[in-house]
Amino acid sequence: MNTKARTWFRAFSTASLLTLSVVLPVHHAQADEPGPVEPIEFNPALAELGKRLFFDPRLSGDTELSCASCHQPDKGFTDGQALSDAYAGNLHFRNVPTLINSAKRAAWFHDGRIGTNLNDVTRESITETYSMNMDMRLMQERLKQDPVYVEMFAAAGLGEPSNGGVRKAIPEYLKTLISRGAPFDTGEMSQDAKDGYVIFKAKGCNSCHSGERFTDDKPHNIGVPENPEIWSTPERHITFVAMMKFLGLENYMNVRQDPGAYIRTHQPETYGGFITPTLRELTHTAPYMHNGTMETLADVVAFYNEGGGDDPNKDPRLKPLGLSEWEQRKLVAFLESLSGDPLTGPEFVVEEIDTDYEPIENWLEAVN
Ligand code: HEC
Ligand code: HEC
Numbered sequence: 405m406n407t408k409a410r411t412w413f414r415a416f417s418t419a420s421l422l423t424l425s426v427v428l429p430v431h432h433a434q435a436d437e438p439g440p441v442e443p444i445e446f447n448p449a450l451a452e453l454g455k456r457l458f459f460d461p462r463l464s465g466d467t468e469l470s471c472a473s474c475h476q477p478d479k480g481f482t483d484g485q486a487l488s489d490a491y492a493g494n495l496h497f498r499n500v501p502t503l504i505n506s507a508k509r510a511a512w513f514h515d516g517r518i519g520t521n522l523n524d525v526t527r528e529s530i531t532e533t534y535s536m537n538m539d540m541r542l543m544q545e546r547l548k549q550d551p552v553y554v555e556m557f558a559a560a561g562l563g564e565p566s567n568g569g570v571r572k573a574i575p576e577y578l579k580t581l582i583s584r585g586a587p588f589d590t591g592e593m594s595q596d597a598k599d600g601y602v603i604f605k606a607k608g609c610n611s612c613h614s615g616e617r618f619t620d621d622k623p624h625n626i627g628v629p630e631n632p633e634i635w636s637t638p639e640r641h642i643t644f645v646a647m648m649k650f651l652g653l654e655n656y657m658n659v660r661q662d663p664g665a666y667i668r669t670h671q672p673e674t675y676g677g678f679i680t681p682t683l684r685e686l687t688h689t690a691p692y693m694h695n696g697t698m699e700t701l702a703d704v705v706a707f708y709n710e711g712g713g714d715d716p717n718k719d720p721r722l723k724p725l726g727l728s729e730w731e732q733r734k735l736v737a738f739l740e741s742l743s744g745d746p747l748t749g750p751e752f753v754v755e756e757i758d759t760d761y762e763p764i765e766n767w768l769e770a771v772n
Contacts, residue, residue: 438615
């Protein structure tokens with residue numbers, strides 16, 4: 405980050421911290437209570453470029469899909485479906501996770517198979533056939549044609565448009581997607597939500613859903629039932645088969661269960677484990693779980709009340725909770741209090757991308 409941007413950001417974050425400390429209820433100031441999600445420093449010019457790229461369908465092979473086709477701002481950067489779409493001719497076998505606060509994760513995707521950085525997640529999202537199916541070399545040439553990108557890449561200190569630059573800029577934009585304004589943080593929780601928080605802690609939900617994002621970023625098996633759609637829809641099943649073959653799953657043609665974290669570890673006890681999702685922004689991100697099998701938060705809480713699902717690898721912490729209907733509603737009210745302002749303003753969203761420029765003539769001979 406250049407010095408100017410850093411100074412600007414420091415000034416900004418100091419100012420907002422001062423405001424926050426006035427608004428925050430006292431109990432968050434106490435140790436070990438999770439507080440609001442801390443903002444991350446970012447480079448504004450790089451994030452601005454990343455934002456335009458995120459909303460640009462020219463990043464997909466057939467120019468039909470942008471990142472935002474599946475990660476829609478008004479749905480907490482998910483798509484509202486149980487199972488995700490994919491590049492034309494394919495469908496996915498997983499639920500779209502929120503991207504809010506995802507720059508803070510320690511591992512990405514429901515199985516945690518990318519544990520390095522968002523640069524790698526961005527590459528995978530652009531190039532894989534089940535996502536945007538784009539050749540990075542073609543993408544780079546497309547971007548060089550657009551004078552707006554030529555200017556924005558230079559302004560962000562990246563030189564001319566390049567695939568490496570795209571993989572730096574999009575993660576920088578993702579850093580701007582941080583939760584804000586949740587009643588849990590602003591001291592505006594209802595009495596039900598407060599009671600629900602007591603239940604949440606008493607029942608040990610926070611042993612996995614811990615910290616400011618309410619996740620330990622680790623895989624656990626809670627016994628979520630399979631989504632039969634995956635196995636009955638050929639376009640989904642084939643995506644599963646292709647990915648599992650590539651990742652080295654034994655017997656991938658006959659498997660009818662999502663192996664989850666096993667794909668990374670190949671340790672049998674991790675079969676069917678999925679990375680703990682954040683509990684922030686849940687009111688915007690239904691349906692729930694890695695395969696979208698639970699439609700409402702009431703369904704999720706009822707599932708936990710039964711002690712979770714049925715699986716030989718199920719985490720021993722999951723036991724029937726014995727909560728009354730009334731207590732379950734309070735737990736739901738608490739979960740709802742972790743959702744904040746939708747990130748749908750112009751600082752997060754590009755409504756329209758102007759592609760009204762003349763193609764460069766004689767492209768093969770043009771120097772760029
Ligand atoms: C066709 C739909 C689709 C498109 C397009 C798409 N994604 Fe995703 N994204 C998904 C799905 C589905 C997952 C979860 C995949 C899994 O767990 O295997 C995901 C996961 C992610 C994650 C990990 C989040 C987490 O908490 O683990 C990030 C980050 C992400 N996508 C960013 C992007 C970016 C950046 C782009 C554009 C370059 C993009 N996605 C394009 C569907 C899509
Ligand atoms: C052993 C660790 C663990 C405990 C304890 C636990 N969870 Fe979870 N939770 C998970 C995992 C892992 C998932 C994702 C499972 C999947 O996708 O298949 C999850 C998913 C969820 C979801 C769905 C989020 C989404 O975006 O899909 C909610 C809501 C939730 N848990 C709430 C709770 C509540 C409330 C409790 C206490 C009653 C609780 N959890 C206890 C690990 C845990």
